[in-house]
Amino acid sequence: MLDYILVGLGLSGLAFAEQLAQEGKTFKVYENYSQKSSRVAGGLFNPVVLKRFTPAWGAYEHMKTAIPFYKKLEETLDYKIVYDLPVLRRFNSVEEQNLWFEACDKPILSSLLSPELLKNTNTAIYAPFHYGKVNNTGRIAIKGLLKKYLDKLRDSAMLVEESFEYDSLQFNTSGVVYNGLQAKHIVFAEGFGVHKNPFFNHLPIPGNKGEYLIVESTELQLETAIKASIFIIPLGNNLYKVGATYNPNDKTETITVSSRKIIEDKLKVFLKSNYRIIDQEAGIRPTVPDRKPILGTHPDHNAIHILNGLGSRGILTGPTVAKQLYRHIEYNEPLDPLLSIDRFN
Ligand SMILES: Cc1cc2nc3c(=O)[nH]c(=O)nc-3n(C[C@H](O)[C@H](O)[C@H](O)COP(=O)(O)OP(=O)(O)OC[C@H]3O[C@@H](n4cnc5c(N)ncnc54)[C@H](O)[C@@H]3O)c2cc1C
Known part of the structure; x- marks a missing residue:
């Protein structure tokens, strides 16, 4: 048995x-x-809700279990799973910068958010209001x-x-x-x-569909993840994951032209380099x-x-x-x- x-x-x-x-x-x-x-x-793992600059529920505590868990699996499977990856929040305005600095002063967030304004130096990215950096972030090769x-x-x-x-x-x-x-x-x-x-x-697990584009850009040369209205996540070899969408109504796992357009429109606001879409993926998050x-x-x-x-x-x-x-x-x-x-x- x-x-x-x-x-x-x-x-x-x-x-x-x-x-x-x-x-x-x-x-x-x-x-x-x-x-x-x-x-x-x-x-991505990231302990902060980057839309509102609030701590994600339980994230800091969960990280103490999750990161050692994945590191141990690296040994068991003899396979690299945990990658350090800085996450930068692109600011849209001075008001957003100020909200970030206010959040940095809150005791619960002070260790999670860096209080420095990081200047953008990448000519492939348009970020006139610069970035804030989140601490304790990374990527799992899921x-x-x-x-x-x-x-x-x-x-x-x-x-x-x-x-x-x-x-x-x-x-x-x-x-x-x-x-x-x-x-x-x-x-x-x-x-x-x-x-x-x-x-x-x-x-009640209504689900929420998400789609990503996988794009290739030799000019971008990005080594951090950037969170603007969408994420760009470097995967190596000039490949980037860009997205994701949130759609609570479509319960299929098929990729859609409309999501591709939504992601591209958002990407073009801040990506100034050429890129080529090489794939698109979709899945349904089991949300409650x-x-x-x-x-x-x-x-x-x-x-x-x-x-x-x-x-x-x-x-x-x-x-x-x-x-x-x-x-x-x-x-x-x-x-x-x-x-x-x-x-x-
Ligand atoms: C686009 C997108 C981006 C995301 N990005 C992130 C991120 O960056 N960071 C993060 O933390 N989370 C992210 N998530 C959320 C994360 O992926 C989910 O929380 C997680 O996948 C849920 O895992 P699960 O095992 O519960 O469900 P699933 O991944 O759906 O796994 C369920 C498994 O059960 C199998 N199954 C179902 N029914 C049967 C059956 N009858 N018989 C046999 N097998 C069956 C399925 O094939 C599947 O493999 C993202 C989700 C999406 C969709």
Whole structure:
């Protein structure tokens, strides 16, 4: 008998799988590649909401768990995952500069925001009001990380690359049985795919579609991420990720001409160099109206659990909430009421 079956290997599934691996639990992962949110993510971690200059919920605390988690995975997988990457906020006006300096004076933000005005020296960028720099930022190479992790699971015969069929799940006194596989627990981490899950599709996870352009520019020569009305994130080899859009209405994962135009229009406001679009990507963020993850155990089935709702900041929140859910299942530790599924039961 397995300890766990895990459905979904995006950022939340990966964090839970690694928690299980570290605790020596036996498990199998089902993955059908139906959702792309984690694979298309920008990969940035940044503790500040750069629209409003406020601290992101729990980000500073989550970072203390997340960064060591990804660094440890670097060793396990022998693959570079964590990249230092400064994030510069491009100011639109003197008023915005002043709001930044006010934010720098707040005790909660003083260690996160640099109080210096950074002058723009890159001729490919138009930034007459210059930049503010955020501290403690970086990029996680998510696509490569997920690929490496899936390879590792596959090599260990712990990966089943097919759709989990909910109708085939049965229960007995020891836990669950799925296609002859017996496990003590099953954890669903399907991101926006949860809508097909009859055990949890009542939960409010309306989702928010995001699209990115991948552009190439030899003239830009940028080594920092810039946040203007959109992000430019350097990927190396003169490639940049540019976006993302937020669309709560379109629930498809197809790329759109309209999003491409929105991103290009915003980019042209501050990018003065030539560029070439070489790709476009889309995914649906599993967002929750109160902007908090959802974790916990099904009200009627104590072997069925959920880890979802990572929204637009899954990199930093994933490892903390995965650990919290694990300790809840194994040791009956109470969940943070702000995150518990109970708030919707
Ligand atoms: C455009 C965009 C940019 C983003 N940028 C950032 C960023 O810079 N920083 C950041 O922190 N976050 C970012 N995010 C948010 C982040 O990507 C999400 O928080 C995260 O991806 C959620 O991970 P997840 O594992 O819950 O969901 P998902 O990534 O959707 O993973 C769920 C997995 O479950 C699988 N699955 C679903 N149903 C089944 C089934 N029945 N059987 C088998 N497998 C199944 C899916 O194929 C998928 O692999 C971004 C998101 C988008 C869309």
